Amino acid sequence: MKQHVLTPSGQTCLQKLLKVWFEFDLALSKVGIIKRLEHGKLSQTDYQKLLLNLRQQVIEGSRWITRCASSFDRDHSDIRSSVIHHAKDEHKDYLMLEKDYVSAGGQLEDIQTAEKNIGSEALHGFLMYRASQPNPVDLIGAMWIVEGLGNKMAAKWASLVDEQFGAEPSMAKFMKYHGENDEHHIEELYQLIDRVATNEHVIAKIEKTAKVVARLYALQLEEVDNV
Template identity: 45%
Template sequence: MSVHVEATHRGLARAWIDFESGLTQVPIIARLMSGRLRIEDYRSLLFNLRQQVVDGGRWISRAASNLSHEELRSLFIRHAAAEHRDYRLLEDNYVAVGGDRAHIRSGTKNIGSEALSAFMFHAASQNEPVGLLGAMFVIEGLGNRLAGPWAALIRTQLTLDEDAVSFLSYHGENDVDHLTMFDDALALAVTDAATADSIVRHAKVTARLYRLQLEELDNV
């Protein structure tokens, strides 16, 4: 592993620690972790996440179109293909907990989701947007490290079946494979200190905006 890749890993680890500790201060996560989650909280979470997640495959595809490195571009395209229908799981979960499919499909991004999506598309539109690997690290890390435990807590607290938490469960089980893809991409992309710094910075920005999305549920 090169010195620049090692530096990237250290920077991303620090960004993750800050992100995870900050999440515990977000009201809906605090209620979940303390056993006080309500069904209306979970419906709100699903509704708000769907409006941002629907853009996921789109910004990854846009980033891929602006990469000149063929193998790296292929990794981005594979990732976009894996992500582009995730929003359907959120819709299914919303219906499973009493929500209306037409309602969630007609939703508007909250102000945090607007900021997060705008940043993603802006970054993806740049020439050689390898910094977005930092964004992927945060989002896939959330799925790999937190989604599974969150799904279990939600099921227990709200007495739900698996079909009501399939979005979180799926990411808890599958994002480890996405992180392996991320490591492969990192090895290809990080060839100098500037790239390492860019990836870490994108991770920090994405972490803060993702947290903002959760802080601003239903605030449109």
């Protein structure tokens, strides 16, 4: 896919978001459950816990994205349309994750009734708060982190799961799907960055929201070992 060519302001914003991503990537590498996954020491119970805790964030994803879309006024109708399309693409992804959980030996009722861990509560609360503000363009920073995980990490993690458990069929279809299909969402983000990153104030807001979401997402994963 041909990458959108950013304006100078868009490039400035992208550089700041890339820096946030690199710091986030480093933070993830220090989280217990991710360290075990990346070092071939993840147990099947660990994997079940990872999916169970991720499901709570995934199922809420389309809610904050839809709320975000509804908060844009008519002067931002093109952004609203793009965000609605994004929510439509992903609002049933949690069903795929539930199937992986059952394939990994979990009980469907357990993942469907589990509560959010404290990191997920904090992440969802922040995202819904920001999404409820008028014209919440800073949530492009949140999308950068969440979609970046799918685009940059999901395929890698799926391969590691397959290597460690050798299950057939794969127990990582949710991760594989995002690793293969999130590229076009990243391209849409480049276009949105160009659309809204018009001055230093807006760029700073996008960067800050990306940093908050990165920290809360890492907290969500840290809490997998505490539930």
